[in-house]
Amino acid sequence: MTLGSPEGWEQSLGEQVRTLRIQKNLKQDELAARAAVSKSALFNLENGKGSTLRTLVSVLNALGETSWLENLAPAVSVSPIQMLELGKQRRRVR
Numbered sequence: 001m002t003l004g005s006p007e008g009w010e011q012s013l014g015e016q017v018r019t020l021r022i023q024k025n026l027k028q029d030e031l032a033a034r035a036a037v038s039k040s041a042l043f044n045l046e047n048g049k050g051s052t053l054r055t056l057v058s059v060l061n062a063l064g065e066t067s068w069l070e071n072l073a074p075a076v077s078v079s080p081i082q083m084l085e086l087g088k089q090r091r092r093v094r
Contacts, residue, residue, distance in 0.1 A: 010048040010049070010050060011048035014046045014047055014049075017045055017060075018046040028046075035061065041055045042059060
């Protein structure tokens with residue numbers, strides 16, 4: 001599986017979540033309870049068997065890893081060059 005495929009991403013994210021859980025010395029049932037998700041939902045997430053975005057967000061919040069989410073969806077900003085281009089009016093070519 002390649003990382004570019006949905007299955008590859010599920011596997012990679014699941015492995016990273018499992019690693020974080022183990023580093024924080026939590027059992028699956030403990031983390032599932034903290035995240036308010038079922039143990040089977042956490043098991044599926046960690047094993048790349050398919051999960052919901054809600055489960056991923058809940059688990060990352062319970063692990064205190066909200067920076068993952070901030071990096072996944074950074075705030076949109078307009079560049080200064082785009083602002084300059086917005087101020088220019090097009091002139092008709094003759």
